[in-house]
Amino acid sequence: MTTAPKRKHIPQHRQPATASPGEASRRRPDIRPQHFLGLKDSTLVPTANLLQIKDTVIDTVESKAMSVIYGDPGLGKSFSTRATIQEMNPDLILPLDFARSRPGPKDLREELFHQMRLNCKMPGTATAFDKLLREALPRRPYVIVCDEAQQYRRENFEFLRKLWDNCDPQPAIVFVGGREAYETLQPMWRTRWAVPDPEYGENPLPPLLFVFNRLGARNPDTVIPALEKLTWRHWAGHERHQHFSYDQKLPIVTVDFDKLRAHGPAGQVFRRFGRTGHQTLHHAVGNPHRDAYLARRREEEAVRDAEQREEQRRKAERDARRPRCTSCQNTFSDDRWEAVENTPADPHPTLCVACAWRASDAEQTARRQAEQERLRQEAAAEEEAQGRRFFRRRSSSERQ
Structure with a gap:
Protein backbone atom coordinates (compact mmCIF):
# COMPACT_ATOMS: atom_id res chain seq x y z
CA MET A 1 0.00 0.00 0.00
CA THR A 2 1.25 3.48 -0.88
CA THR A 3 0.30 6.92 0.30
CA ALA A 4 0.91 10.31 -1.15
CA PRO A 5 2.35 12.54 0.14
CA LYS A 6 4.98 10.40 1.90
CA ARG A 7 7.03 11.16 4.98
CA LYS A 8 9.44 9.42 7.29
CA HIS A 9 7.78 7.72 10.28
CA ILE A 10 9.09 7.63 13.81
CA PRO A 11 7.74 5.82 16.90
CA GLN A 12 6.22 9.00 18.39
CA HIS A 13 3.33 10.32 16.33
CA ARG A 14 1.24 13.41 16.73
CA GLN A 15 -2.30 12.94 17.88
CA PRO A 16 -5.18 14.83 16.26
CA ALA A 17 -7.57 16.85 18.37
CA THR A 18 -10.10 14.52 20.00
CA ALA A 19 -13.81 15.17 19.87
CA SER A 20 -15.78 15.87 22.99
CA PRO A 21 -18.61 13.49 24.03
CA GLY A 22 -21.20 16.06 23.00
CA GLU A 23 -19.64 16.36 19.55
CA ALA A 24 -19.36 12.62 19.19
CA SER A 25 -23.08 12.23 19.75
CA ARG A 26 -23.79 14.47 16.77
CA ARG A 27 -21.92 12.35 14.25
CA ARG A 28 -23.95 11.95 11.12
CA PRO A 29 -22.41 9.01 9.24
CA ASP A 30 -20.79 5.98 10.85
CA ILE A 31 -17.10 6.65 10.23
CA ARG A 32 -15.79 4.18 12.79
CA PRO A 33 -13.31 1.56 11.54
CA GLN A 34 -15.01 -1.71 10.71
CA HIS A 35 -13.20 -4.54 12.55
CA PHE A 36 -12.93 -7.97 11.01
CA LEU A 37 -16.14 -9.98 11.53
CA GLY A 38 -17.41 -7.20 13.81
CA LEU A 39 -15.57 -8.59 16.85
CA LYS A 40 -16.48 -6.89 20.11
CA ASP A 41 -13.87 -5.48 22.48
CA SER A 42 -11.28 -5.69 19.71
CA THR A 43 -8.16 -3.53 20.04
CA LEU A 44 -6.59 -1.42 17.32
CA VAL A 45 -2.97 -2.42 16.70
CA PRO A 46 -0.83 0.48 15.38
CA THR A 47 0.82 -1.23 12.41
CA ALA A 48 3.29 0.49 10.11
CA ASN A 49 0.63 1.02 7.45
CA LEU A 50 -1.80 2.51 9.95
CA LEU A 51 0.82 4.92 11.31
CA GLN A 52 1.83 5.93 7.82
CA ILE A 53 -1.75 6.65 6.83
CA LYS A 54 -2.36 8.44 10.12
CA ASP A 55 0.55 10.81 9.51
CA THR A 56 -0.60 11.39 5.92
CA VAL A 57 -4.13 12.29 7.01
CA ILE A 58 -2.90 14.58 9.80
CA ASP A 59 -0.47 16.34 7.44
CA THR A 60 -3.26 16.79 4.87
CA VAL A 61 -5.64 18.25 7.44
CA GLU A 62 -3.04 20.61 8.95
CA SER A 63 -1.84 21.91 5.57
CA LYS A 64 -5.36 21.98 4.01
CA ALA A 65 -4.04 19.99 1.08
CA MET A 66 -5.18 17.13 -1.13
CA SER A 67 -3.70 13.63 -0.75
CA VAL A 68 -4.42 10.15 -2.00
CA ILE A 69 -4.05 6.87 -0.12
CA TYR A 70 -3.95 4.08 -2.68
CA GLY A 71 -2.97 0.44 -2.94
CA ASP A 72 -4.22 -3.04 -3.60
CA PRO A 73 -7.51 -4.22 -2.04
CA GLY A 74 -7.44 -5.61 1.50
CA LEU A 75 -4.45 -3.64 2.81
CA GLY A 76 -6.49 -1.61 5.31
CA LYS A 77 -6.63 1.77 3.55
CA SER A 78 -10.24 2.56 4.49
CA PHE A 79 -9.83 1.01 7.96
CA SER A 80 -6.79 3.12 8.81
CA THR A 81 -8.35 6.28 7.42
CA ARG A 82 -11.51 5.76 9.46
CA ALA A 83 -9.43 5.04 12.57
CA THR A 84 -7.71 8.41 12.13
CA ILE A 85 -10.63 10.66 11.28
CA GLN A 86 -12.84 9.27 14.07
CA GLU A 87 -10.60 11.08 16.58
CA MET A 88 -11.32 14.42 14.89
CA ASN A 89 -14.33 16.69 15.17
CA PRO A 90 -17.10 14.72 13.44
CA ASP A 91 -18.94 17.89 12.38
CA LEU A 92 -15.95 18.78 10.20
CA ILE A 93 -15.71 15.40 8.47
CA LEU A 94 -17.55 15.16 5.15
CA PRO A 95 -17.41 11.50 4.03
CA LEU A 96 -18.57 11.01 0.46
CA ASP A 97 -20.06 7.52 0.39
CA PHE A 98 -22.34 6.45 -2.44
CA ALA A 99 -24.63 3.46 -2.74
CA ARG A 100 -24.14 3.16 -6.49
CA SER A 101 -20.90 2.80 -8.37
CA ARG A 102 -19.46 5.38 -10.74
CA PRO A 103 -21.02 8.50 -9.15
CA GLY A 104 -20.94 11.75 -11.08
CA PRO A 105 -20.29 15.39 -10.14
CA LYS A 106 -24.01 15.85 -9.50
CA ASP A 107 -23.86 13.12 -6.82
CA LEU A 108 -20.85 14.81 -5.19
CA ARG A 109 -22.60 18.18 -5.07
CA GLU A 110 -25.74 16.74 -3.50
CA GLU A 111 -23.77 14.67 -0.97
CA LEU A 112 -21.71 17.70 0.11
CA PHE A 113 -24.91 19.70 0.42
CA HIS A 114 -26.45 17.11 2.75
CA GLN A 115 -23.28 16.48 4.76
CA MET A 116 -22.82 20.19 5.52
CA ARG A 117 -26.49 20.51 6.51
CA LEU A 118 -26.97 23.72 4.58
CA ASN A 119 -30.18 25.48 5.61
CA CYS A 120 -31.29 26.50 2.15
CA LYS A 121 -32.94 25.11 -0.92
CA MET A 122 -30.78 22.88 -3.08
CA PRO A 123 -29.78 24.83 -6.21
CA GLY A 124 -31.14 23.61 -9.50
CA THR A 125 -28.12 24.36 -11.70
CA ALA A 126 -24.48 23.31 -11.47
CA THR A 127 -23.25 26.92 -11.57
CA ALA A 128 -25.42 27.98 -8.65
CA PHE A 129 -24.51 24.77 -6.79
CA ASP A 130 -20.78 25.37 -7.18
CA LYS A 131 -21.14 28.98 -6.05
CA LEU A 132 -22.99 27.83 -2.93
CA LEU A 133 -20.32 25.24 -2.10
CA ARG A 134 -17.50 27.75 -2.65
CA GLU A 135 -19.19 30.06 -0.17
CA ALA A 136 -20.03 27.37 2.42
CA LEU A 137 -16.82 25.32 2.53
CA PRO A 138 -14.44 28.11 3.69
CA ARG A 139 -16.64 28.85 6.72
CA ARG A 140 -15.24 25.90 8.68
CA PRO A 141 -12.08 23.72 8.36
CA TYR A 142 -13.84 20.82 6.67
CA VAL A 143 -12.16 17.53 5.76
CA ILE A 144 -13.60 15.80 2.68
CA VAL A 145 -12.99 12.04 2.71
CA CYS A 146 -13.56 10.24 -0.59
CA ASP A 147 -13.53 6.47 -0.03
CA GLU A 148 -13.51 4.01 -2.93
CA ALA A 149 -12.11 6.77 -5.11
CA GLN A 150 -11.17 4.30 -7.84
CA GLN A 151 -14.85 4.34 -8.80
CA TYR A 152 -14.81 8.10 -9.39
CA ARG A 153 -14.96 9.46 -12.89
CA ARG A 154 -12.35 11.88 -14.05
CA GLU A 155 -15.01 14.61 -13.98
CA ASN A 156 -15.34 14.04 -10.22
CA PHE A 157 -11.64 14.63 -9.60
CA GLU A 158 -11.73 17.73 -11.82
CA PHE A 159 -14.75 19.02 -9.91
CA LEU A 160 -13.10 18.53 -6.50
CA ARG A 161 -9.80 20.01 -7.67
CA LYS A 162 -11.51 23.14 -9.03
CA LEU A 163 -13.59 23.38 -5.88
CA TRP A 164 -10.41 23.17 -3.80
CA ASP A 165 -8.64 25.75 -5.97
CA ASN A 166 -11.48 28.29 -5.69
CA CYS A 167 -12.00 28.08 -1.92
CA ASP A 168 -10.18 30.39 0.49
CA PRO A 169 -9.37 28.95 2.98
CA GLN A 170 -9.26 25.58 1.31
CA PRO A 171 -10.67 22.35 2.72
CA ALA A 172 -8.58 19.23 3.19
CA ILE A 173 -9.41 16.42 0.76
CA VAL A 174 -8.36 12.79 1.29
CA PHE A 175 -8.87 10.27 -1.51
CA VAL A 176 -8.83 6.58 -0.55
CA GLY A 177 -8.94 3.93 -3.24
CA GLY A 178 -7.13 1.63 -5.62
CA ARG A 179 -4.29 2.40 -7.97
CA GLU A 180 -6.76 3.65 -10.57
CA ALA A 181 -7.46 6.68 -8.38
CA TYR A 182 -3.77 7.59 -8.18
CA GLU A 183 -3.25 7.09 -11.92
CA THR A 184 -6.12 9.46 -12.61
CA LEU A 185 -5.00 12.06 -10.08
CA GLN A 186 -1.29 12.05 -10.92
CA PRO A 187 -1.57 14.09 -14.17
CA MET A 188 -3.81 16.60 -12.39
CA TRP A 189 -1.27 17.16 -9.62
CA ARG A 190 1.64 18.02 -11.83
CA THR A 191 2.94 21.55 -11.64
CA ARG A 192 0.53 23.79 -13.51
CA TRP A 193 1.57 26.96 -15.28
CA ALA A 194 -0.97 29.62 -14.38
CA VAL A 195 -1.55 32.37 -16.94
CA PRO A 196 -4.12 35.14 -16.84
CA ASP A 197 -7.26 34.90 -18.90
CA PRO A 198 -6.52 35.42 -22.61
CA GLU A 199 -6.85 39.05 -23.68
CA TYR A 200 -7.01 40.02 -27.34
CA GLY A 201 -6.11 36.45 -28.35
CA GLU A 202 -3.02 36.30 -26.10
CA ASN A 203 -2.53 32.81 -24.64
CA PRO A 204 1.20 31.99 -24.39
CA LEU A 205 2.67 28.58 -23.60
CA PRO A 206 4.58 27.79 -20.39
CA PRO A 207 8.09 29.30 -20.48
CA LEU A 208 11.29 27.33 -20.99
CA LEU A 209 14.40 28.39 -19.04
CA ARG A 322 -37.34 69.75 -19.07
CA PRO A 323 -40.92 71.13 -19.30
CA ARG A 324 -43.95 68.92 -19.95
CA CYS A 325 -46.84 69.51 -22.27
CA THR A 326 -49.92 70.69 -20.39
CA SER A 327 -52.12 68.74 -22.77
CA CYS A 328 -50.54 65.27 -23.26
CA GLN A 329 -48.04 65.46 -20.35
CA ASN A 330 -45.16 64.40 -22.61
CA THR A 331 -41.78 66.07 -22.16
CA PHE A 332 -40.60 68.64 -24.68
CA SER A 333 -38.06 67.63 -27.27
CA ASP A 334 -34.78 69.55 -27.39
CA ASP A 335 -35.87 71.45 -30.51
CA ARG A 336 -39.25 72.37 -29.03
CA TRP A 337 -37.66 73.42 -25.73
CA GLU A 338 -35.13 75.61 -27.57
CA ALA A 339 -37.84 77.11 -29.80
CA VAL A 340 -40.01 78.02 -26.80
CA GLU A 341 -37.08 79.63 -25.00
CA ASN A 342 -35.91 81.57 -28.08
CA THR A 343 -39.39 82.64 -29.27
CA PRO A 344 -41.12 84.80 -26.64
CA ALA A 345 -44.13 85.35 -28.95
CA ASP A 346 -44.87 81.64 -29.33
CA PRO A 347 -48.67 81.28 -29.22
CA HIS A 348 -48.51 77.96 -27.37
CA PRO A 349 -45.44 77.92 -25.10
CA THR A 350 -46.89 75.24 -22.80
CA LEU A 351 -47.69 72.72 -25.55
CA CYS A 352 -45.47 70.22 -27.35
CA VAL A 353 -45.11 70.30 -31.13
CA ALA A 354 -47.96 67.90 -31.86
CA CYS A 355 -50.34 69.53 -29.43
CA ALA A 356 -49.32 73.00 -30.68
CA TRP A 357 -50.10 71.92 -34.25
CA ARG A 358 -53.47 70.57 -33.21
CA ALA A 359 -54.21 73.74 -31.26
CA SER A 360 -53.20 75.91 -34.24
CA ASP A 361 -55.37 73.83 -36.58
CA ALA A 362 -58.27 74.11 -34.16
CA GLU A 363 -57.83 77.87 -33.95
CA GLN A 364 -57.65 78.22 -37.75
CA THR A 365 -60.74 76.05 -38.13
CA ALA A 366 -62.56 78.16 -35.57
CA ARG A 367 -61.54 81.34 -37.37
CA ARG A 368 -62.69 79.99 -40.71
CA GLN A 369 -66.01 78.92 -39.26
CA ALA A 370 -66.42 82.30 -37.58
CA GLU A 371 -65.61 84.06 -40.86
CA GLN A 372 -68.05 81.89 -42.76
CA GLU A 373 -70.72 82.54 -40.17
CA ARG A 374 -70.10 86.28 -40.42
CA LEU A 375 -70.34 86.21 -44.19
CA ARG A 376 -73.53 84.18 -44.01
CA GLN A 377 -75.06 86.59 -41.59
CA GLU A 378 -74.05 89.57 -43.72
CA ALA A 379 -75.52 87.91 -46.81
CA ALA A 380 -78.74 87.19 -44.96
CA ALA A 381 -78.92 90.74 -43.73
CA GLU A 382 -78.28 92.12 -47.22
CA GLU A 383 -80.94 89.88 -48.69
CA GLU A 384 -83.43 90.97 -46.05
CA ALA A 385 -82.64 94.64 -46.71
CA GLN A 386 -83.19 94.23 -50.45
CA GLY A 387 -86.56 92.56 -49.79
CA ARG A 388 -87.76 95.48 -47.68
CA ARG A 389 -86.77 98.06 -50.35
CA PHE A 390 -88.63 96.12 -53.05
CA PHE A 391 -91.73 95.90 -50.87
CA ARG A 392 -91.71 99.67 -50.28
CA ARG A 393 -91.41 100.53 -54.01
CA ARG A 394 -94.27 98.21 -54.93
CA SER A 395 -96.55 99.59 -52.27
CA SER A 396 -96.01 103.15 -53.42
CA SER A 397 -96.71 102.26 -57.09
CA GLU A 398 -99.93 100.52 -56.16
CA ARG A 399 -101.17 103.59 -54.37
CA GLN A 400 -100.61 105.69 -57.44
Missing part, protein backbone atom coordinates in the same frame (compact mmCIF):
# COMPACT_ATOMS: atom_id res chain seq x y z
CA PHE A 210 17.97 27.44 -20.01
CA VAL A 211 20.69 27.89 -17.37
CA PHE A 212 24.16 27.91 -18.93
CA ASN A 213 27.20 27.12 -16.84
CA ARG A 214 30.53 28.02 -18.36
CA LEU A 215 32.12 24.64 -17.97
CA GLY A 216 33.71 22.61 -20.71
CA ALA A 217 34.66 23.49 -24.25
CA ARG A 218 31.26 24.83 -25.40
CA ASN A 219 30.87 28.58 -25.18
CA PRO A 220 27.37 29.85 -24.30
CA ASP A 221 28.04 33.00 -26.32
CA THR A 222 28.00 30.89 -29.49
CA VAL A 223 25.50 28.22 -28.40
CA ILE A 224 22.75 30.68 -27.44
CA PRO A 225 22.64 32.52 -30.84
CA ALA A 226 22.60 29.18 -32.67
CA LEU A 227 19.78 27.90 -30.45
CA GLU A 228 17.87 31.14 -30.95
CA LYS A 229 18.16 30.84 -34.71
CA LEU A 230 17.03 27.20 -34.76
CA THR A 231 13.99 27.77 -32.58
CA TRP A 232 12.74 31.13 -33.90
CA ARG A 233 9.43 29.74 -35.23
CA HIS A 234 8.52 28.57 -31.72
CA TRP A 235 9.12 31.87 -29.86
CA ALA A 236 8.79 34.64 -32.47
CA GLY A 237 5.73 36.81 -31.97
CA HIS A 238 3.94 39.10 -34.39
CA GLU A 239 3.47 42.82 -34.02
CA ARG A 240 0.04 43.92 -32.90
CA HIS A 241 -0.96 47.48 -32.11
CA GLN A 242 1.93 48.85 -30.02
CA HIS A 243 3.38 45.56 -28.79
CA PHE A 244 4.23 42.03 -29.84
CA SER A 245 1.72 39.22 -29.37
CA TYR A 246 2.99 35.78 -28.34
CA ASP A 247 -0.21 33.79 -28.70
CA GLN A 248 0.61 30.06 -28.59
CA LYS A 249 4.32 30.89 -28.59
CA LEU A 250 6.96 29.41 -26.30
CA PRO A 251 8.87 31.95 -24.16
CA ILE A 252 12.48 30.74 -24.19
CA VAL A 253 14.67 32.43 -21.57
CA THR A 254 18.41 31.98 -20.96
CA VAL A 255 20.56 32.92 -17.99
CA ASP A 256 24.25 32.66 -17.20
CA PHE A 257 24.84 30.69 -14.01
CA ASP A 258 27.62 33.00 -12.84
CA LYS A 259 25.39 36.09 -13.26
CA LEU A 260 22.52 34.30 -11.56
CA ARG A 261 24.73 33.47 -8.60
CA ALA A 262 26.10 37.02 -8.44
CA HIS A 263 22.80 38.95 -8.74
CA GLY A 264 20.26 36.41 -7.52
CA PRO A 265 16.97 35.34 -9.11
CA ALA A 266 15.56 38.87 -8.77
CA GLY A 267 18.32 40.51 -10.80
CA GLN A 268 18.29 41.62 -14.43
CA VAL A 269 20.22 38.61 -15.69
CA PHE A 270 17.62 36.87 -17.88
CA ARG A 271 17.43 37.24 -21.64
CA ARG A 272 14.47 36.16 -23.71
CA PHE A 273 14.87 35.08 -27.31
CA GLY A 274 13.81 37.85 -29.65
CA ARG A 275 14.67 40.65 -27.23
CA THR A 276 17.78 42.68 -26.66
CA GLY A 277 19.30 43.26 -23.26
CA HIS A 278 18.66 41.55 -19.95
CA GLN A 279 15.51 41.66 -17.85
CA THR A 280 14.18 40.37 -14.59
CA LEU A 281 12.58 36.95 -14.74
CA HIS A 282 9.11 38.46 -14.35
CA HIS A 283 9.60 40.78 -17.33
CA ALA A 284 11.40 38.16 -19.40
CA VAL A 285 8.59 35.64 -19.02
CA GLY A 286 5.90 38.30 -19.35
CA ASN A 287 5.18 40.98 -21.93
CA PRO A 288 5.90 44.44 -20.46
CA HIS A 289 5.08 46.35 -23.66
CA ARG A 290 1.74 44.59 -23.89
CA ASP A 291 1.05 45.27 -20.21
CA ALA A 292 1.84 48.97 -20.74
CA TYR A 293 -0.40 49.07 -23.80
CA LEU A 294 -3.26 47.44 -21.90
CA ALA A 295 -2.70 49.82 -18.98
CA ARG A 296 -2.95 52.82 -21.31
CA ARG A 297 -6.03 51.29 -22.90
CA ARG A 298 -7.65 50.79 -19.51
CA GLU A 299 -6.85 54.40 -18.57
CA GLU A 300 -8.41 55.65 -21.81
CA GLU A 301 -11.47 53.50 -21.21
CA ALA A 302 -11.68 54.84 -17.67
CA VAL A 303 -11.54 58.43 -18.99
CA ARG A 304 -14.24 57.65 -21.55
CA ASP A 305 -16.39 56.02 -18.88
CA ALA A 306 -15.97 59.08 -16.65
CA GLU A 307 -16.94 61.38 -19.51
CA GLN A 308 -19.98 59.24 -20.28
CA ARG A 309 -21.03 59.29 -16.63
CA GLU A 310 -20.63 63.07 -16.53
CA GLU A 311 -22.63 63.41 -19.72
CA GLN A 312 -25.35 61.18 -18.30
CA ARG A 313 -25.38 63.25 -15.11
CA ARG A 314 -25.80 66.50 -17.06
CA LYS A 315 -28.47 64.90 -19.21
CA ALA A 316 -30.33 63.71 -16.12
CA GLU A 317 -30.20 67.21 -14.63
CA ARG A 318 -31.43 68.74 -17.90
CA ASP A 319 -34.21 66.17 -18.15
CA ALA A 320 -35.29 67.02 -14.63
CA ARG A 321 -35.75 70.65 -15.74
